[in-house]
Amino acid sequence: MEIHPWPRGRTDGASKRSSTSPMSRRRTSPSSALPMDDDDLLWEILLRLPPKPSTLPRVSLVCKRSRRLVADAAFLRYFRTYHRRAPIIGFFSTFGSPVFTPALDPPDRIPVDRFSLRLEEGDHYQFLGCRHGRALILNKWPRHFLLVWNPVTGDHPRVDVPPEFNSDKIVILTGALICTAGDQGHAHGDCHSGSFQAALLATDIRKHTQLFASVYTSETGKWSEIVSAPFIRTNELSPAMRTFQPVITPTILIGNSVYWSYALGGACIVEFDLDRQKIVLTEPPPDASAHNDTVFTQLCRLKKVALA
Secondary structure, three states, rough: HHHHOOOOOOOOOOOOOOOOHHHOOOOOOOOOOOHHHHHHHHHHHOOOOOOOOOHHHHHHOOOOOOOHHHHHHHHHHHHHHHHHOOOOEEEEEEOOOOOOOOOOOOOOOOHHHOOOOOOOOOOHHHHHHHOOEEEEEEEEEOOOOOEEEOOOOOOOOOOEOOOOOOOOOEEEEEEEEEEOEEEEOOOOOOOOOEEEEEEEEEEEOOOOOEEEEEEEEEEEEEEEEEEEEOOOOOOOOOOOOOOOOOEEEEOOOOOEEEEEEEEEOOOOEEEEOOOOEEEEOOOOOOOOOEEEOOOOOOOOOOHHHHHO
């Protein structure tokens, strides 16, 4: 039988459950206890239940004992680690205000209003993406600022963008949010209020000859120095194309670098190294398919790469 990722004999000096937790104080007599009276056995059974939104709330209604088990912080941490990937409960539109669209059927369907951010009058939001349980949202008018939104708690602290990005000569293209919490036992996806970094990518309006990037660190409350790199252009922009917004694919995080695919009058893969504070541009293959002025590329993350 498969067991949980950290069996009782783990070597980090900590037991599976805290000695002060309610479960550790419950003892049953080996001679009289039934199999289901064993909290360890019930733990293993509950651990294997499907990670759907309704699973643990429904288990907690069975009895006080099951409610105590599934409410234990150690169990919740093991539950997330055991299943690794949570189901997709819905998605947010990247156009306009972040409106939630549920993807599951009842009883796991999340109401639309539960994860929808209410706009303040006069604000114009652009959804930049989400990662590690929080979303990054850009207010584009009348003044640029970011919201780091937690859909679960509703918290959305505001972060002002670098002053250089508030210029009418610069347009913010996209951004990325990265959890930087390094606490022992921290599980990404439960990052309700931990430290984070927010990276922004921008370009000059009309010309689109330079890319600019900067990263904000919540622990210091400051933005890094703005770095830039000349855009790799394979085709000259026509007058009509100069009015277009570049096409940017969703962010991919690999190590401590974020990647985007950028397309307008050509295409390139944009890497922003958060450690070295450097933009690296990579041209697409020479035989990449092209249509008119633009070459489109799509980034994907591979678990393993083998070359023959």
